[in-house]
Amino acid sequence: MIPSSLLQQYGAALNRFAKGEYVFHESWPAHFYFQVEEGSVKLFNAGENNDYIQGLFSHGESFGEPPLIAGFSYPANAKAITNCRIWVLKKTDYLRLLRDNPEVHFEFTKMLAIRLFHKTKLLNAMNTQNPEKRILTIIDYFKDKAPRTTPCYEVPFTRQAIADMTGLRVETVIKKVLRLAEIGELALLDHKIVRH
Secondary structure: OOOHHHHHHOOOEEEEEOOOOEEEOOOOOOOEEEEEEEOOEEEEEEOOOOEEEEEEEOOOOEEOHHHHHHOOOOOOEEEEOOOEEEEEEEHHHHHHHHHHOHHHHHHHHHHHHHHHHHHHHHHHHHOOOOHHHHHHHHHHHHHHHOOOOOOOEEOOOOHHHHHHHHOOOHHHHHHHHHHHHHOOOOEEEOOEEEEO
16 A cells, blocks of 8 residues: 555545446556545456456555556456545656655565465466355455454455356355355354354
8 A cells, every 4th residue: 555645745636436436447548546545446347247356445455557557458447336535646657656665666566466366366266166165265365355353254245246256156156155154164144254
């Protein structure tokens, strides 16, 4: 996360996006750095029957950087899933910020490496026909990046969102979550999924 004071120093604006509003569309050219101050954003590809969620981002997290750095168009859509306030910084100012602040550049590089590691794990899980493994991989990804306040992680997503992130049908997710609860991999508390 880039401190808001540093973003402001380089000319970032804090923009509001209403729930359901697009931040950018797939195939748009990348001209801005985005960092969530408040709310949640999903990065996704729209499918015929459902969306495939590439990532979910909340306070302090940035999104859409690879096209910004490498100079290609956005490969996915970004949409506010709650009312949001998002820092928006022009590409030229963002690149100058990275050049002027090597410690921020290093943290950004580390964050991209972690995302790439988790994407590789998810792709490996998606390559299997094992729905339970897909479900646990996506839950563990978000568990690992969540701040640790308790030993248990309460999954903040609906079964439909898990289906959209794993490429499974929602009916399959419902059945497999029940099975994972039966064997002790997950717990169900008041219809919420919990991972130890």
